[in-house]
Structures are given as C-alpha cells and as structure tokens.
Amino acid sequence: MAPPPTIRLHPDDGVVIARATLLPGTPVADGVVATERVPAGHKVAIRPIAVGEPIRRYGQIIGFATSPIAPGQHVHVQNCGMGDFDKDYAWGVDAKPTANFVPPATFQGIRRPDGRVATRNYIGILTSVNCSAHVASLVADAFRKNPFTGDNPLADFPNVDGVVALTHKTGCGMTQNEPLALLRRTLGGYARHVNFANVVVMGLGCEVNQIGGLMQEQKLAGRLRAMDIQTMGGTRKTVEAGIAFVREALADANRVHRETVPASELMVALQCGGSDGYSGVSANPALGVASDLLVQHGGTVILSETPETYGAEHLLTRRAVSREVGEKLVALMRWWDEYTAREGAEMNANPSPGNKAGGLTTILEKSLGAMAKAGSTNLVDVVNYAEQVTKKGFVFMDTPGYDPVAATGQVAGGANLVCFTTGRGSVFGCKPAPSIKLATNTPMYTRMQEDMDVNCGTILDGDESVQECGQRIFDLILRVASGEPTRSESYDFGAAEFAPWVIGATM
Template sequence: MQSDSSQRQEVTPVLVLNDRDNVAITRRLIAQGELLGSLAVAKGSIPAGHKVAIRPIKLGDPVLRYGQIIGFATKQIEPGAHVHLQNMALGDFDKDYAFGADARQTDYVDAPATFLGIRRPDGRAATRNYVGILSSVNCSSHVANVVADVFKKNPFTGTDPLAEFPNVDGVVALTHKTGCGMTGGEPLNLLRRTLGGYARHVNFSHVIVLGLGCEVNQIGGLLEEQRLVGRVRSMDIQTMGGARKTVAAAVEFVREVLRDSNEVTRQPIPASELIVGLQCGGSDGLSGVTANPALGAASDMLVRQRGTVILSETPETYGAEHLLTRRAVSREVGEKLISLMDWWDAYFKREGAVMNDNRSPGNMAGGISTIVEKSLGAMAKGGTTSLVEVVKYGETVKGPGLVFMDTPGYDPVSATGQVAGGANLICFTTGRGSVFGCKPAPSIKLASNTAMYQRMQDDMDVNCGEVLTGSETVEECGKRIFDLILRIASGERTKSEEFDFGAAEFAPWVLGATV
C-alpha cells in the first residue's frame, strides 16, 4: 500500500494498494477519457470505489488487489478498463498456510490507557449497565417485550420510568424465533451457549429469563448446563398462570432490582479489560481501503494495551485465511481456522450454494467483485498482531490479543455471537450505510466514505473517508477510533444508542432442522 507521506503529497484519481497490483481503486467517480495519473486513460465511466486495470490482464490471468489474488480475468482486459463482474470471476488457487510464519510478539505499551467503566462485584469491567430480559423460546417473546416496554420512555409525553435511576442504561428484552421445534445436540447447545453468554454478560446488572414451559429449550436445562442457577431469575408462563401474571411478576422483579442496579459508580479501568467485536456490513470497494484498515490500526492499539479484539464472519474470511494462519501463534491455532473453512465449504455444498454467493447486491454495486476481495478487505479490521486463539460461536473469549470466532457473515448473527462471547463493545464498519445496534454492548459505526457519512450523519459515528482524500492517514484515523472507543466505553452514547437500536438485532445462529 502507498505510504502515508505519498498519499499526502499527491492525491491522484486512483489509489494503488500494492506494487504487485494490476488494478487500482477509484477515489471518486471517473469520467470516460480521464487521465488516471500516469497509469492509464479511463475507457469508460467508473464509479467510486471500483477497480480499474492499470496493466494489461490476459484471459485467465489473476486479478491482483492488496498484492493478493481476488479472481481471474474472464476476458482480455486493457489498461483503463473497468474491472468488475463483467470481466472477472472467482477461481481456485493455491494458498500457503505457513502456520505461524508471521507471528510476532506484541510490543505492549508502558503507560496503559484507561476508560471510565463499571467494576462488577466479580471483578469484571462493564461499559454499560442494563437490566436484561431473555426469552428461552419464541413463545415467551411477546411477554418479554411487554415487560421491557413498561420501562421505556414515552416519546410523546416525555414520561421516563427510569428517571430516578440515572445510572441504569435501560431495561432491554432480547427475544428470538427459536427454542422449540428444533433438534437437540449442537443446535440446542449453540442456542444455550448464546443465551448463557448474554445471561452472564458484564453489561447486565441483573437478568431474568422467561419461558413458556413446554419448549425444547427448558429453562431448567438452560440454567444447569450454563451454570446459571442462582445467578439469574427465571419464570415460565404456564407455571405462573398465564401471560398477564407473568408480566406482572417480571415487572415486579425489575422494579425490585432497579435501585440496586443504579448503585454503580464509573471509575478508571485499564483498556486491557476491553473486549471489542469487529464487524463490517453493507461493505463497498472503499471499506478495505479506509474504514477497515483504520479499524485495524485501532485494533492494534488496543492489543498493545493488552486488550482483546474479536474477528469473525468465517465465510467472509474465505480466500484470505492463509494470511491469518501465517499470524497464528501455533500450528494448532492455525489448523482450527482451516477446519472451520472446511466445515463451511461442506455446509455450502450441502445447501447447494457456493461461497462466492456470500455477497449482497449492495456489496457488488459498491465495487466488490468476489468473496475473496470482500474477505481481504474485511480481514483488515483485525490489524496486524498475532492470532492467539480460534473459538466456537458464542464461546467465552479469553485474550489478550486477536481472537477469531466462528460466525456466519450475516451481521446481526455474527455480532450476537461476539457479545455472547464477552464483547463489551462493537466497532462496525460500513460503506453502503448499515444501521445497527447491539444491546447490551454499544456499537460504534464507521463510514468508509465521506458521501455516505454526510448522507447518514444521524447513524454514523466516524467518517473514515478522510483517508481517501489524503487529509488523514490510516494510523491517524485509527487513533481517532481508538480514542472514541475509550470515550464510548466511558459512557458516551453512540448514534445507534441515541436512536435506541440494539434489541431487535439480537439474532442467535440457528442450526439444524426446524421440525
């Protein structure tokens, strides 16, 4: 990638990310006939964030971006031509896993940063302070939502039931569409692991689990398996005598714990106790140039603080996994990642799909041509430090360092797994404009381009588009993100929190048959 100094000295219409590349990335809309620096003349109009050939690419030759193969030419491509779905496609190529070849010891800082967090009685550090209502099954979802609604501020009258509890961030119901009509084994284990992770989450002061009574996901089994007996309150509608009685009893529980929940004081806590989930959604061709590398720089800063970052979205790592295995601290860790790729490859084949289908229409409209191109850009969020562990969906994450969690690429499902694993904050990059919250963890939204940031300022927290203009380096943008992480962890509200996002986005991964 070009050095920061060269970006500042000259802002050309296109950006070459690596000396090996045979394509460049357009910084803005390019007109037909426009001179692309000394590289080529545009043969047609090319949208911002898309690829343009800077050298001849023969039929069957690899297309190179980031110095890596992202696909192969399906026809002869001349310099200045738009390179996208019409003239390139995914193909097989050999990858050198070189387990641990690039693993390096982290250079930890001498003077740790701090944030103003909440110290729980068990010693863990929280960034928010919610009372949680979980449902064991879809059949108790309405009851859970009714209970939470009792404690919501009325937007018309301004009445706030939590006005006398200023240290409580809210009462939130997290509901889902499963819990019964499902098979046992891993599907049930995964759901329970997810619910257990939320029930134990440090950003909840108190939790109540509501069930129906006859579901597959029996509350008793959930509490015993996840070692939650005595840690959370539980009720089921059938035993309580119906929905209305359950609502009344659950509301009373919340009222009982609110005063205790409010008895917290924020205090300086080392940044080492932050666990940040890394997400990208609604990506475009600029995400891998601006927002993702900048978040990667912030990730490196946090890891140097002995903090933890979670990279996920396994199908969106496909084709780039060899770069992570090279950074694995051991062959065992690297092979865990490869085994995940093998599972997903078999899963796609069983479903009659191909991995390259994991691109949305918005991704492709934004300039992403193949899943490998998407993966290489997405992986930049994880920075450059060593990969210390690979964990299952919703499994408790133990740092410090970069951890990979197996999740689908679908953002709500992926982030739900990260929070279940212990993430107490989420950083979410987007190029097209994804809106997202993730209670009980605050979600910071990072825009890859200035045009979208200006159009959606009510939803975006950081504009990373300044990297593209050369007015800010990737490292400088990363420092802004890192500083914001500390402020958000200290209680400053994100744009998604201001609009009350975060409950509807709870989405446990559903495996197995619905029966």
C-alpha cells in the same frame, strides 16, 4: 492539492481503485486513461490482463480474468470470476512479540463484584423460546422512555442504561443436539454478560429449550431469575411478576459507579456490513490500527464472519501463535465449504447486491478487505460461535457473515463494545454492548451523519492518514467505554438485532 483520481494499494496490483466516478479519458495511472465509465469505489485495469490470469488487489489474488482486459477497462463481475489457487498457510511465520504500552490507557468502567468490568449497565430479559417473546417485550416496554410525552420510568435510576428484552424466533421445533446446544451457549453468554446488572429469563413452559436444562447446561443457577408463563398462570401474571422483578432490580443496579480501569478490560467485537470498494482502503485498515492499539494496551479484539474471511485465511495463519491455532481456522473454512455445498450454495454467493454495487466483485476481495479490521498482531485463539473468549489479544470467532447473527455471537462470547464499519450505510446496534459506526467514505457519512460516529472517508479525501484515523477511533472507543453514547444508542438500536445463529432443521 487534490488527491489523485485513483488509489493503488500494492505495487503488484493490476488494478487501481476509483476515488470518484471516472469518465472516459480520465488519467488513472502513468500512460493509462479510463476507456469507459468506472463507478466510485470500483476497479480499473492499469495493464493488460489475459484470460485466466490472476487479478490482484492488496498484492493478493481476488479473482481471475474471464475475458481479456485492456488497460483502462472497468474490472468487475463482467470480467472477473473465482478460481482455484494454492495457499501457503506458513503457520506462524509472521507471529512476533507484541509491544505493550506502559502504563496502559484507561477508561471509566463499571467494576462488577466478580472483578469484571462493564461499559454499560442494563437489566436484561432473555427468552427461552419465541412463545415468550411478546410477554418479555411487554415487561421491557413498561420501562421504556416515551419520546412523545417525555415520560421516563427510569428517571430515578440515572446509573441504569435501560431495560432490554432480547427475543428470538427459535427455542422449539428444533433438534436436541447441536442447534439446541448453540442456542443455549448464546443465551448463557448473554445471561453472564458483564453489561447486565440483573437478568431474568422467560419461557412458555413446554418448549424444547427448557429453562431448567438451559440453567443446568450453562451453570446459571444463582445468576438469573426464571419464569415460565404456564407455571406463572398466564400472560398477565407473568408480566406483573416480570415488572416486579425489574423494579426490585433497579435499586440494586443503580448503586454502581464508574472508576478508572485499564484498557485491558475491553473486549471489542469487529464488524463490517454494507461493505463497499472503500471498506478495505479506509475504515477497515483504520479500525485495524485501533485494534492493534487496544491489543498493545492489553485488550482483546474479536474478528468473526468466517464466510467473509474465506480466501484470506492463509494470511491469518501466518500470524497464528501456533500451528494448532492456525489449523483450527483452516478447519472452519473446510466446514463452511461442506456446509454451503450441502445447502446447494457457494461461498462466492456471499457478496450482496449492495456489496457489488459498491465495487466488491468476489468473496476473495471482500475477505481481504474485511480482515484488515483485525490489524497486524498475533492470532492467539480460534473459538466457536458464542464461546467464551478467554485469551487477551486478537481472537477469531466462527460466525456467519450476516451481521446481526455474527455480532450476537461475539457479544455472547464477552464483547463489551462493538466497532462496525460500513460503506453503504448500515444502521445497527447490539445491546447490551454499545456499537460504534465507522463510515468508509465522506459522501455516505454526510448523507447519514445522524447514524455514523466516525468518518473514515477523510483517508480517501487526503485529509488524514490511516494511522491518524485509527488513533481517533481508539480514542473514541475509550470515551464510549466510559459512557459516551453512540449514534445507534441515541436511536435505541440493539434489541431487535439480537439474532442467535439458527442451524439445523426446523421441525
């Protein structure tokens, strides 16, 4: 039996979501028919909504009517806008003990000498400044498989996943306070990342972000090799030295083996990009189920993208393990209000043109759907961008909403795997952490199947429950953590997406 043409998410909602494009006359609720064309994933009113009245989805306010809305009308940017309303933070009222699975699930991970567990085994080349980016890329290119000739310089090192250069556009022309500290914290997190067997950092020599300062501030002495082009004697000599380092490191890195380890060793970054009106209905809630399962097995999930949690933070503070943790989240929202005002922007500018074309109207609506990725367990900590995550469970990290910048911060914080939901069809990778792509709807999954790992559109199609899809995602997380390649890895995504948050003046 075919599913109904619309989805109602909560009894208090005044709108429903179109499963497919609705034409005038299509029944959308008891006694209500569409009075105009409503695109797939968009909202249609099922009762009259007066000017200024709240519009609810998920049982929560997503905006206010800017003109009278009749039953059957398309509800979107033409008649729904932002407005102020009181939020009840209700610190910790929904926090509850987490039920743990005994024995926990396991995967085949790589146990490092310090006891940490990796999901991949890379050799990393970091750069202190953009001026050394090309040199670092030349070194990595010497070990890249040629897709046309089949030549593979790593053929004799089957336990090494690759050599990756992570370059960026900053490191100089920056103020030596918060911007520099943030960059160094990001690079330090990558230098320590469990998925790197060995790391070299390359600089120019005269940049603001001096390698010596980076190593001292981040306590990296003994953890990585350092080279700067000016001291080494130029490009050729630095490339030769870099290649020699990698060749030396390969034999050591290849000695690893996978062993059975508990799922508590997993730290998963939760991401969404190219979101649509289905994101909060299918892929995000299903990922939320997988997140709950991982936490119940002792693992960690990291929700980020602060501007895409804006307006829904009061639902997370209810799950905070303490008022202090909840207040840290609210303080981040105030900082972003001030930051966007200072830059002459507004938080509601966040939904992209693609988001809006997919049915998302306001940042409130986007945030309510985005936070579903984090499931229902307690919020145990709130950390700054690229700060090391040390707590087990659900953690929030402050990041921008821009996916590469957000994921870079999460991986710097220790995430050894990424789950990325998308409705419009984002392509993405995040070396050294594998990235699983979750499609919100079947048409996009079918169109972009070579880039998507999981079709969550089965929920919309009526073929699978949110719980069943979430279990399927959790099972895939364990397989990918054990070495199964993802779609983005098959295309070698993950180096160009390295994007530290650039904050402050460029001088």
